[in-house]
Amino acid sequence: MRPINGDDVIEAVAGCTAALRQAVDRDWGAVRAGRLEWDCHATAVHVADDLIAYAANLAGRAQDGYVPFELTLDEGTDNAGLLHVIETTGALLAAAVRTAPPGVRAFHPYPFRSADAQGFAAMGIAEALLHTHDMAEGLGIGYEPPADLVASLLACLFPHVQPGPAPWPTLLWATGRGELPGRAPVTEWRWNNNLVIPAERVTLVGVRPAAADDLRLGGDGGFTWLDGGPYEGTREAASFLLKAYEAGVHRPEFGVFALVRHEDGRAVGGIGFHGIPDEDGRVEIGYDLVEGARGQGYATEALRTLADWALARADVGSLFATVERGNTASQAVVGRAGFVRVSEEGDTGEELAYELRR
Incomplete structure (x- = not known):
């Protein structure tokens, strides 16, 4: 698995149109698209409409809703023309993804009201792959996208889903389109863009599994780091995130955040x-912080921000932190963030335990 980019959008759309050209002379309006209620023509239009909508929201920096327009085909557009529209809208999304500055986010409703360029690319790819499957099923033609692309898509948009024996059957199961041995059928699903939480001077950016994998292996995780890279605690946390993802117990909102x-x-x-x-x-x-960022209040700001976010949730009643006995700077951070020292199992040996309750 790897981060999703604009080239992946082009690859996904090319696979979609290549598969559907096998049936370009069929009446798509007379064939139901797999398990969907739409016919194949309406499904193909939907793919193009989503691709251009994602490109518009990202390029237009939409914040409160979709850019208010809708794709309409010229009267008499045939299937070949419709495939050209899909190729064109896919190219526009790829261009928007490639040219988006780092950190730019725009509106998307699920689940945290925004997505970054990688998220929009992944959602466009998901629309192309899944609905090509639906149309291919209805038209009786073969289709299966590249396994590495699907694995990267799963890690980006379905970080809460445990990887299965093979990526494509796992994606079909996760979206209610197939069965997977040992797993209950899926009847409702949503993809999951990463969470970002803004603070005064930094933004807490949720780390995806592919980025965590890169971080644990010594990479930058797609971030530009002060002092050339994260401190060792961030890399260790990234390895724990990846293990949770592989075990199917990762919940992205309770994962790791980079402080940008x-x-x-x-x-x-x-x-x-x-x-x-x-x-x-x-x-x-x-x-933790890189050495060049210490002593400037970033840790306190981030800790307060994440604590406020967590304690506003119904499923969180208290936060717990352990600090090395000799780390007086970190003890001051948790104190400024409102944590109090408690006598619990962590308060032994070389570590002190702190707690913050709702």
Whole structure:
């Protein structure tokens, strides 16, 4: 798996149109698209409409809803012309993705009201792959996209779904289009763009599994880091995130966040949770900064921001943090963020335990 980009959009659309050209002389309006209620013609128009809508929202920096327009075909457009429209709208989405500045986000409703360029690319790819499957099923033609593209798509938009034996059957199962041995049928689903939480001087940017994989292997995870790379705690947290994803227990909102500084777009540290809340609503939190960003209040700002976000949720009642006994700077951070020292299992040996309740 790897981060999704504009080239992947082109690849997905090319596979879509190549498959459908096998049946370009058929009456698509008379054939139902697989399990959908739409016919194949309406489904193909839907793919093109979504591709251009995603391109418009990203390029137009839409914030509160979709850019108010709709794709309409010229009267008499045949199937070949419709495939040309899909190719064109796919190229426009790829261009919007390639030219979007780092950090730019625009409106999309699921699940956190915004998506970045990678998210829009992945959603466009998902529309192309899944609806080509629907149309191919209805038209009785063969279609299967490249496994590496599907694996990257799953990691980007379905980080809450445990990878299966093969990517394509897993994606079809995850979207209610197929069965997977040992897993219950899916009747409702949504894809999952990464969460971002703005603070005063930094933004907490949710780390996706592909980025976590790169970070744990010594890469930059797609971020531009101050001092050339994250501190060791962020890499360790990334490895835990990847293990949770592979085990199917990762919940993206309780994962790892990179701290991206507003003034220059550089990542200055990482913060995140050590898992999901337990049955009592208790969840552990941790953080670190690169050396060049320490002593400037970034950790306190990020900790306060993430704590406020977490404690506003119904499933979180308290936050827990452990700090090395000799790390007086970090002890000051949790104190400024409102945590109080408690006598619990963490408050032994070389570590002190701190807690913040709702």
